[in-house]
Amino acid sequence: xxxxxxxxxxxxxxxxxxxxxxxxxxxxxxxxxxxxxxxxxxxxxxxxxxxxxxxxxxxxxxxxxxxxxxxxxxxxxx
Numbered sequence: 001x002x003x004x005x006x007x008x009x010x011x012x013x014x015x016x017x018x019x020x021x022x023x024x025x026x027x028x029x030x031x032x033x034x035x036x037x038x039x040x041x042x043x044x045x046x047x048x049x050x051x052x053x054x055x056x057x058x059x060x061x062x063x064x065x066x067x068x069x070x071x072x073x074x075x076x077x078x
Contacts, residue, residue: 012060016053024049 028045032038 006064007060009061012057012064016057016060020049020053020056023052 024045027048028041031044032041035041
């Protein structure tokens with residue numbers, strides 16, 4: 001299936017948020033396992049999620065300006 005059009009900001013935001021929530025839980029879980037301190041692990045997860053959410057969104061928007069790997073028509077025929 002060929003992808004058409006550019007991603008919208010809304011889609012980039014939704015992808016950024018969903019990924020960062022999952023990744024934040026992973027980070028907090030690792031921090032908890034390493035320190036045994038729930039409050040500290042939660043703070044690490046929150047800060048990590050906030051910073052990386054912004055960076056990921058900017059990364060996604062930057063990639064939308066690059067045509068590398070995009071196809072305008074399917075590279076196959078049915």
